[in-house]
Amino acid sequence: MKSVEVSKVSEMSKVSAAMALNGKARTRFLLLLVLASSSPCMALMFTAVGPVLPGLAQHFARGGDGAFAAQLIMTMPGIGIALGGLVTGWAVERLGARALLLGSLLTYALAGFAGFYVDALSVLLFTRLLTGLAAAGCATSTLAIIAQRFEPEQRACILGYQSAAGSAVGLVSLLVAGGVGEAYGWRAPFFLYLLALPVLLVATAVVPAVRSQANAQRPPRQTGHNDRHPLLALLPVYLLIVLVFAAVFMNAVQLSFLLAQSGITSPGVQSWVMATSALACMVGAASYGRVRSWVGDRWIFCICLALMGGGYVLMGSSHLMMPMIVGCGIAAIGGGCVGPYLAVVLLDRAAPSVRGRASGFMFTALYLGDFVNPLVVNPLRASFGIHQAFVLVGAILSFFALVVLFRSAMLHRTSV
Incomplete structure (x- = not known):
């Protein structure tokens, strides 16, 4: 009788161990999907708008040069990324990669979707700038998490898959935005930015709270030296x-x-x-x-x-x-x-x-x-x-x- 009970306990422990392993594998897979999302966010900034630039130009031609306005709307996120790279690196060290990633994904979704209902050119340009800043935050935070949690060999594969995901999403979203824009007008492709919300929900569950690097592993301050030298x-x-x-x-x-x-x-x-x-x-x-x-x-x-x-x-x-x-x-x-x-x-x-x-x-x-x-x-x-x-x-x-x-x-x- 005891041997039967022992065998049942052994079987239950094996099942529990297998479930734990499956849970870890599932969490790791979801984490990798979140880490791969930064490149698609960058690609989507341009591919969602590219096919509807003529519609944007026609809409904003009422107040001036529509073609120039459309080009500004297209390029403003790139300026946001260039500026954001200078800020988000500091933010990830002070706030932590997880907090920056969650905030960036939320900002990306809301600012990107703003094109669906915003009508004033100045406001739309501002939201496009915010979209670029948020994309820079996503990219910086995911890169920081990859550096913190993975070994060099693993980093190489993950960064490769991240870039590949950006190219794949860029290709698909270009076709989707063109079809949706042709069927429902130039505002419709801005719905694509809401795809960041499911990523945000998954990231909330699977991205670990890694402590910030503001004070970690920093060498003692010396007279006449500061932490800019490593940069x-x-x-x-x-x-x-x-x-x-x-x-x-x-x-x-x-x-x-x-x-x-x-x-x-x-x-x-x-x-x-x-x-x-x-x-x-x-x-x-x-x-x-x-x-x-x-x-x-x-x-x-x-x-x-x-x-x-x-x-x-x-x-x-x-x-x-x-x-x-x-x-x-x-x-x-x-x-x-x-x-x-x-x-x-x-x-x-x-x-x-x-x-x-x-x-x-x-x-x-x-x-x-x-x-x-x-x-x-x-x-x-x-x-x-x-x-x-x-x-x-x-x-x-x-x-x-x-x-x-x-x-x-x-x-x-x-x-x-």
């Missing part, structure tokens, strides 16, 4: 991010001009080429962790630069549709892979006491690259033409890929 040491990384993303944004900023110069002026055809770029970017980001485990840290950056350089050279060297699509896809794979690489480099080099600010500044540097792209490419386009500009940018990237390859080979030979 100053990261300036080369930020400069690299600006330069690399100025090249990454070639597809986003310059692709339509390249296609138009080749006689491909149909918006429908151009959108499919851009969708190919988004899909390839998703593939590159999702495969980053696996490729990194195969080739190692020494070679991954070289591969990214080579893919981008080769893709841009192929795009600029041809006036035919298919080679440009292939080149666009190759470059986008490299661009999707290089984003997680630079994030991993930054997290690995940043001191734990300043990781919050370091993460925030990264997004400022990233969108500064978006701003730098036309400043660099437009003079090249004016002097040599858009095709030659793509070839020159691709050649420069290929040259630096060879430099990185040579340096990696020398370091490998020295270590051996």
Whole structure:
């Protein structure tokens, strides 16, 4: 009789252990979904509005230049991200990553949805700025949580999946916003921002309350020194991010001009080429962790630069549709892979006491690259033409890929 009772207790303990493991696995999966949400939030800022820009321009033409107003509505979140990167890094260290993430998701949903009912241009621009600030808060807080709770190898995979999720949501939301906007008007796609509310509910349940880094692991203050020095040491990384993303944004900023110069002026055809770029970017980001485990840290950056350089050279060297699509896809794979690489480099080099600010500044540097792209490419386009500009940018990237390859080979030979 006792043996039967013991066996029942043993079976019950096994069932309880299995349920506990399933609960932990479910919580971990939901946490990863929340951590992957920051890139989709950034993508949605632009893709939800892009297809309805003509409707926005027509609506606000009543009070002035409608096209200019629509462009301001489109670009204002980018300004919010650039400014938010300077603020949210400080906030994540003072308030904690969980509090910043929950507040940012709520602000993102409310400010993003405001476009559905706001009619005054000034108010709409302000809410769009708030949307960008909130997206920066989501990105900084999720990056801080990834840095705090996961080992370097896990970070690489998670950051890759995060970027891939952004590309996937950007592609799908672009199509959804176009269809919804055509059927129900330019205000309808603003409903998409309410998708942040379910993410907020899940985040409330699964995101741990990690203590802030304001006083944790900070070295003692010394005369004539302060905690800015760890950030100053990261300036080369930020400069690299600006330069690399100025090249990454070639597809986003310059692709339509390249296609138009080749006689491909149909918006429908151009959108499919851009969708190919988004899909390839998703593939590159999702495969980053696996490729990194195969080739190692020494070679991954070289591969990214080579893919981008080769893709841009192929795009600029041809006036035919298919080679440009292939080149666009190759470059986008490299661009999707290089984003997680630079994030991993930054997290690995940043001191734990300043990781919050370091993460925030990264997004400022990233969108500064978006701003730098036309400043660099437009003079090249004016002097040599858009095709030659793509070839020159691709050649420069290929040259630096060879430099990185040579340096990696020398370091490998020295270590051996």
